[in-house]
Amino acid sequence: MSKAKIVIFRNVCPRNCYNTCSLLSYVQEGKLLKVAGDPQNGYTQGKLCAKGYASTEFVYSPERLRFPLRQYPRGSGKWQRISWEEALTEIAEKILELNQLYGSNLAIAYNKCSGNIGLLHYAVEGMFNSLGAHTKPRGNPCLAAGQDAFIYDFGKALNPDPEKMADSKLIILWGVNPAYTAIQQIKFINKARQKGAKMVVIDPIFTVTAAKADLYIQIRPGTDGLLALLLAKILVEEGNYDQSFVLKHTWGFEPFLNYLRSNNLQDFLSQVSHVTGVRPEAIWELASLLADSKPCSLWVGFGLQRNTNGGQNIRAINALMALTGNICLPGGGAYYLNSNLDYFPQNLLNHQGPGGSHKQSRQVDLNNFASDLLNLKDPPVRLLWIANRNPLSQDQNLNKWRSLLSKLDLIVTVDLYMTKTAAMSDLVLPAASHFEEDDLNLSYWHHWLTLNQKALPPFFEAKSDLQIARELTAKLNKLSPGFSNFPFELTAEDWLAKEFTPQVLKLYGLQNWEELKDGPRKLLQADPPWAGRTFLTPSGKFEFYSAHAKKNNLPAIAKFKWPQTSSYPLRLLSPQYLLSIHSQSGWLSWFEHDNLGIVKMHPADAAKRGLLDGNQVKIFNAYGSIVRKIQITASVPPGVVVAYQGGEDPLNTLIVNAFTDMGANQNGTNNIAFYDVYVECAKGR
Amino acid sequence: MLMLKQLGFLFNADLCIGCRSCEAACINENKTPAGVRWRRVTPTSENSFLSISCNHCDSPECFRICPQKAFSKQRDGIVMIDNGLCDGCMKCLPVCPFEAPQFDLRQRKASKCIFCHERLKQNLLPACIEACPTEALQMIDLNKEIPEGSVRTIPGFPDILLTKPSIRFYPSQAGKRYFIQD
Numbered sequence: 001m002s003k004a005k006i007v008i009f010r011n012v013c014p015r016n017c018y019n020t021c022s023l024l025s026y027v028q029e030g031k032l033l034k035v036a037g038d039p040q041n042g043y044t045q046g047k048l049c050a051k052g053y054a055s056t057e058f059v060y061s062p063e064r065l066r067f068p069l070r071q072y073p074r075g076s077g078k079w080q081r082i083s084w085e086e087a088l089t090e091i092a093e094k095i096l097e098l099n100q101l102y103g104s105n106l107a108i109a110y111n112k113c114s115g116n117i118g119l120l121h122y123a124v125e126g127m128f129n130s131l132g133a134h135t136k137p138r139g140n141p142c143l144a145a146g147q148d149a150f151i152y153d154f155g156k157a158l159n160p161d162p163e164k165m166a167d168s169k170l171i172i173l174w175g176v177n178p179a180y181t182a183i184q185q186i187k188f189i190n191k192a193r194q195k196g197a198k199m200v201v202i203d204p205i206f207t208v209t210a211a212k213a214d215l216y217i218q219i220r221p222g223t224d225g226l227l228a229l230l231l232a233k234i235l236v237e238e239g240n241y242d243q244s245f246v247l248k249h250t251w252g253f254e255p256f257l258n259y260l261r262s263n264n265l266q267d268f269l270s271q272v273s274h275v276t277g278v279r280p281e282a283i284w285e286l287a288s289l290l291a292d293s294k295p296c297s298l299w300v301g302f303g304l305q306r307n308t309n310g311g312q313n314i315r316a317i318n319a320l321m322a323l324t325g326n327i328c329l330p331g332g333g334a335y336y337l338n339s340n341l342d343y344f345p346q347n348l349l350n351h352q353g354p355g356g357s358h359k360q361s362r363q364v365d366l367n368n369f370a371s372d373l374l375n376l377k378d379p380p381v382r383l384l385w386i387a388n389r390n391p392l393s394q395d396q397n398l399n400k401w402r403s404l405l406s407k408l409d410l411i412v413t414v415d416l417y418m419t420k421t422a423a424m425s426d427l428v429l430p431a432a433s434h435f436e437e438d439d440l441n442l443s444y445w446h447h448w449l450t451l452n453q454k455a456l457p458p459f460f461e462a463k464s465d466l467q468i469a470r471e472l473t474a475k476l477n478k479l480s481p482g483f484s485n486f487p488f489e490l491t492a493e494d495w496l497a498k499e500f501t502p503q504v505l506k507l508y509g510l511q512n513w514e515e516l517k518d519g520p521r522k523l524l525q526a527d528p529p530w531a532g533r534t535f536l537t538p539s540g541k542f543e544f545y546s547a548h549a550k551k552n553n554l555p556a557i558a559k560f561k562w563p564q565t566s567s568y569p570l571r572l573l574s575p576q577y578l579l580s581i582h583s584q585s586g587w588l589s590w591f592e593h594d595n596l597g598i599v600k601m602h603p604a605d606a607a608k609r610g611l612l613d614g615n616q617v618k619i620f621n622a623y624g625s626i627v628r629k630i631q632i633t634a635s636v637p638p639g640v641v642v643a644y645q646g647g648e649d650p651l652n653t654l655i656v657n658a659f660t661d662m663g664a665n666q667n668g669t670n671n672i673a674f675y676d677v678y679v680e681c682a683k684g685r
Numbered sequence: 686m687l688m689l690k691q692l693g694f695l696f697n698a699d700l701c702i703g704c705r706s707c708e709a710a711c712i713n714e715n716k717t718p719a720g721v722r723w724r725r726v727t728p729t730s731e732n733s734f735l736s737i738s739c740n741h742c743d744s745p746e747c748f749r750i751c752p753q754k755a756f757s758k759q760r761d762g763i764v765m766i767d768n769g770l771c772d773g774c775m776k777c778l779p780v781c782p783f784e785a786p787q788f789d790l791r792q793r794k795a796s797k798c799i800f801c802h803e804r805l806k807q808n809l810l811p812a813c814i815e816a817c818p819t820e821a822l823q824m825i826d827l828n829k830e831i832p833e834g835s836v837r838t839i840p841g842f843p844d845i846l847l848t849k850p851s852i853r854f855y856p857s858q859a860g861k862r863y864f865i866q867d
């Protein structure tokens with residue numbers, strides 16, 4: 001054993017994940033020996049998930065990209081190693097050529113998402129802003145509808161401190177499976193349960209979390225709002241709601257009440273039971289729990305709003321929580337996500353182009369990206385830069401993507417692995433892992449802030465997004481002085497320091513940002529967000545009736561919107577899996593990735609189609625087909641099949657033009673209704 | 686042999702969410718090669734799990750069968766395996782009811798969980814236990830006390846009669862469930 005000193009660095013897992021775990025990396029002579037959870041993070045408490053513990057594999061996997069690569073012809077698999085110098089020169093020359101041709105940079109576009117949610121990864125946006133007008137995406141693919149629902153109701157999506165869930169008497173997990181996606185939350189839930197709290201899970205899928213619940217209620221996807229409205233009606237009719245809270249702190253209760261009263265209870269009950277699939281006994285049981293147990297925490301998952309009526313469904317659930325007064329009670333509240341990122345200046349994201357000129361950029365819908373780009377003329381987009389994303393697996397309209405890619409002059413992808421998207425690119429640039437770069441990470445769920453230190457030298461020739469932005473800028477400006485105004489001389493540490501405004505320092509109780517080198521810090525002001533009973537809505541109250549929503553051509557109250565129907569009989573859900581996040585981590589050889597190959601189906605649906613467990617099936621609709629092995633299980637309801645994201649044969653092939661009802665208010669465009677997808681299955685391939 | 690301690694595991698099936706942090710933390714700590722899993726999380730039915738490693742048995746069959754005397758039982762109850770003595774005969778593999786000895790095809794040697802005894806010396810918990818986010822997996826000394834209400838075995842756990850494994854359980858409890866009736 002070598003005796004060289006082991007140095008411990010602080011890192012943080014940058015995955016698009018509720019947990020955002022703080023970790024410690026043990027490094028000897030520039031090599032990552034192992035990782036551990038950082039016990040100083042009071043939320044993650046020294047634990048990691050299996051993917052987090054597999055960090056050495058993530059960093060040193062033989063599959064990881066080492067050098068810049070050029071592929072010719074595109075998609076041929078004929079790769080040639082090139083130098084960074086060659087790669088950057090080729091890209092810079094193309095940018096300048098297009099600029100000359102069109103007199104602007106509008107022919108240049110990028111596509112970026114949540115591959116690494118560290119703040120310095122906004123270097124991608126910063127780099128493009130610095131070119132002046134270009135073609136940029138806007139929108140959020142996965143959680144915008146729910147965010148808008150919270151904005152209409154509360155004025156903002158603000159989580160209570162999830163550590164305070166430990167003080168709840170009733171915890172309702174609605175369409176969320178923390179046993180897979182938020183394992184760090186389980187201990188706070190268990191703490192509440194040890195003190196006698198009840199845990200209820202409402203989910204179409206009988207998940208691991210559901211198996212642990214005191215009460216599990218299976219529901220048909222997309223019908224959640226109807227159940228919430230019925231519960232609200234029961235509480236109102238029985239007088240079991242917080243009348244004084246509703247009177248003083250809410251707005252538009254009358255119209256909501258009138259809507260609830262437009263049906264007779266018995267009729268409504270049987271209608272709801274029929275549509276949702278939830279038996280009346282279960283509904284009564286849940287209603288009485290809601291009436292009797294306070295404070296109640298209700299956590300609504302992202303999957304629930306990936307529906308054409310997703311935002312409306314969340315508004316109905318919010319209304320139920322407001323009715324019971326739980327939204328303002330310590331130990332209670334409506335959980336979705338926090339907005340701590342808003343406290344930060346996000347200097348890279350908001351970097352201004354020359355004379356603020358990037359404001360004249362063409363904005364395209366991130367969720368309709370390929371179609372929108374194909375429609376652009378004068379000039380058409382000819383160069384596409386893709387970073388932190390694998391759209392050929394994770395976006396919708398994949399056929400459009402294929403035709404878009406065939407039309408572009410140059411496709412550059414920055415990634416750690418040869419993803420489906422990288423494999424269709426001309427140039428692939430190797431990205432640094434989070435251990436090889438400085439960064440700053442906060443969670444969209446808990447309240448901790450962690451510094452990510454550069455712990456390792458780059459893996460072969462990998463570079464961070466920031467480093468790439470700096471070097472490409474230098475190259476551009478060398479070839480054409482003053483072309484970009486990206487401050488390429490600023491280091492990662494400079495950018496980090498700039499994030500710590502006096503307000504940010506105060507919010508986290510820091511004297512200076514370097515204190516984060518001693519450990520993660522928690523937002524000091526982590527009170528329940530609406531404890532003061534003032535909301536950020538136009539009325540200053542919780543809004544059952546939202547004029548803001550109405551102005552945006554949405555129902556003013558949480559009326560149930562019927563899910564869309566289809567001639568394809570099975571609804572396809574594609575939730576997160578335990579060992580991967582979207583299409584990430586499928587490479588980790590520590591685990592088998594059986595999930596990628598299966599589709600789960602209810603026994604009755606399998607019998608109808610003559611399918612046996614283990615049969616290879618084709619899952620198809622009008623847009624395409626994928627192949628999976630069938631797993632017959634009563635954990636999914638009849639009429640629903642479940643498959644997982646990522647892999648070689650991505651299920652997004654089946655998702656076309658699926659948009660949610662909300663999202664545009666905050667994010668510019670509605671998000672993707674990933675779960676409003678209908679298919680049929682048949683034996684064979 | 687006079688045993689000062691009998692270190693072992695307490696596994697609460699009701700708390701275990703099958704997250705496999707314990708399994709991955711073991712590989713992270715012990716650098717076991719591909720295919721060698723000292724700890725494994727397996728489903729016992731859909732949505733309930735077992736996390737199993739070597740159970741540092743009271744009557745270790747591995748110890749009895751090994752011609753090279755590569756196994757030994759320490760005074761703290763830990764069953765050790767001496768890699769240097771193992772000659773790769775694979776006799777220990779089938780006799781262990783828990784598939785604890787794992788064969789490394791490249792080294793042609795058996796290895797297994799050694800209760801992170803080096804960590805214990807530094808007052809650290811075994812890596813798997815430290816990693817468990819739900820405290821489903823805990824360390825106990827069976828010579829000191831048997832955790833109240835714990836049981837010897839749960840459905841899905843292999844036969845305990847032969848080797849007397851040093852593990853106790855809390856079984857899982859199902860709540861009320863309403864499934865959609867077709």
Ligand code: SF4
Pocket residue numbers: 013014015017018019020021048049050051052053183
């Ligand atoms: S993937 Fe999530 S749970 Fe796992 S280590 Fe990263 S942040 Fe933590």
Ligand code: SF4
Pocket residue numbers: 738739740741742744745746747748764780781782783784785786797848850
């Ligand atoms: S579990 Fe198997 S390997 Fe471990 S002591 Fe018992 S018999 Fe031996």
Ligand code: SF4
Pocket residue numbers: 700701702703704705706707708726734736816817818819820821822
């Ligand atoms: S870490 Fe704990 S909860 Fe997760 S699988 Fe292992 S024993 Fe179960």
